[in-house]
Amino acid sequence: MRNFVFHNPTKIIFGNDSTNKVGKETKNYGKKVLLITGQGSIKKIGLYDKVVDLLKKEELEIYELSGVKPNPRVDLVREGIKIVRENKIDILLAVGGGSVIDTAKAIAAGLTYEGDVWDLFTKRIPIKPTIPIGVVLTLAATGSEMNGNAVISNMDTQEKLAISSPYLYPKFSILDPQNTVSVPLNHTLYGIVDILSHVFEQYFDRTEDAILQDRFAEAIMRTVIETAPKLAQNPEDLESRAIILWCGTNALNGIIGVGKEQDWASHAIEHAISALYDIPHGLGLAIVFPHWMKYVIDVIPNKFANFARNVWGIQGEDDFEVGLKGIDKLIDFYESLGIPTNLSRIGINNERLEEMAEKATKFGPIGNVKKLNKEDVYKILEMCL
Missing domain, CATH: 1.20.1090.10 (Dehydroquinate synthase-like - alpha domain)
Structure with a gap:
């Protein structure tokens, strides 16, 4: 066995109805939140409205980035970076599965880099400290809710590449089994x-x-x-x-x-x-x-x-x-x-x-x-x- 250092800073909040804690957890990291979501499934199950209500209850200022697809695209990451910079966002909140979480991580990584975010994937440029990420998980799959990895696709170059950094670990992840029941x-x-x-x-x-x-x-x-x-x-x-x-x-x-x-x-x-x-x-x-x-x-x-x-x-x-x-x-x-x-x-x-x-x-x-x-x-x- 090799020598190792193990450190995982992500706070896990597990259990039925744990979604109710999202407002207070998010508030710990600032006033302005970018809510990152997928293609609408969380609206169908009422999770979107619930999260928004809980954020508003804590008087948080909500900005939104929706439309994340499976095999998440770098184009949307670029759009998210622009929103964060223009509005001085304090925290990214990913509500969805691994694709949504990875999009949030890529946005966070790109914020502290002056060039195009795709360079971080192709040139292996070290990622710098960045803004916090929170998660409300809706799919058991990627494990992205408790690690510093992200995988993003570039449809122009037909590439799917990964980045990893200790700065991309979510600060907290809410694992409410009830949010996964509606997954096909x-x-x-x-x-x-x-x-x-x-x-x-x-x-x-x-x-x-x-x-x-x-x-x-x-x-x-x-x-x-x-x-x-x-x-x-x-x-x-x-x-x-x-x-x-x-x-x-x-x-x-x-x-x-x-x-x-x-x-x-x-x-x-x-x-x-x-x-x-x-x-x-x-x-x-x-x-x-x-x-x-x-x-x-x-x-x-x-x-x-x-x-x-x-x-x-x-x-x-x-x-x-x-x-x-x-x-x-x-x-x-x-x-x-x-x-x-x-x-x-x-x-x-x-x-x-x-x-x-x-x-x-x-x-x-x-x-x-x-x-x-x-x-x-x-x-x-x-x-x-």
């Missing part, structure tokens, strides 16, 4: 894939003796796998919603990845796919991850065997064979939820595989289990077909 089932299930994929990226690596982190990771995986079918059968099951919500936060708040090498190649490959085809992130990960697993299993067969034995309960002595059965079990699990695990099933053929491989490896080889160059990524994408 397909997006709920894609979120579940996203949660598992975050765990996979940290679990499958070559780090020795990170036993506690791996057991944390296996616990999250088992909990998600046990709970997902219940949620698929009854999307209004509030207890299952709460369990998945908390799993999503813990999957990417840093605790299961400390002291570990980690991998993150599959995310880079998925970003290249969704940059070109604008598919849901979780759907792309359901397709990429099992095939990445089969491509690299020979490097760490013992870790894949642990996955099969400790998560799926598969028995056997040969690590490689047991590990393969674990991967097949994952594919069966996704398929049982109605989630495709091949590109051809969602209308993507081999026409742009090379372009995807180039985008995934734009900054050099990716991953750590096995360093993947453009040719490796191309082979994985072929397997995904």
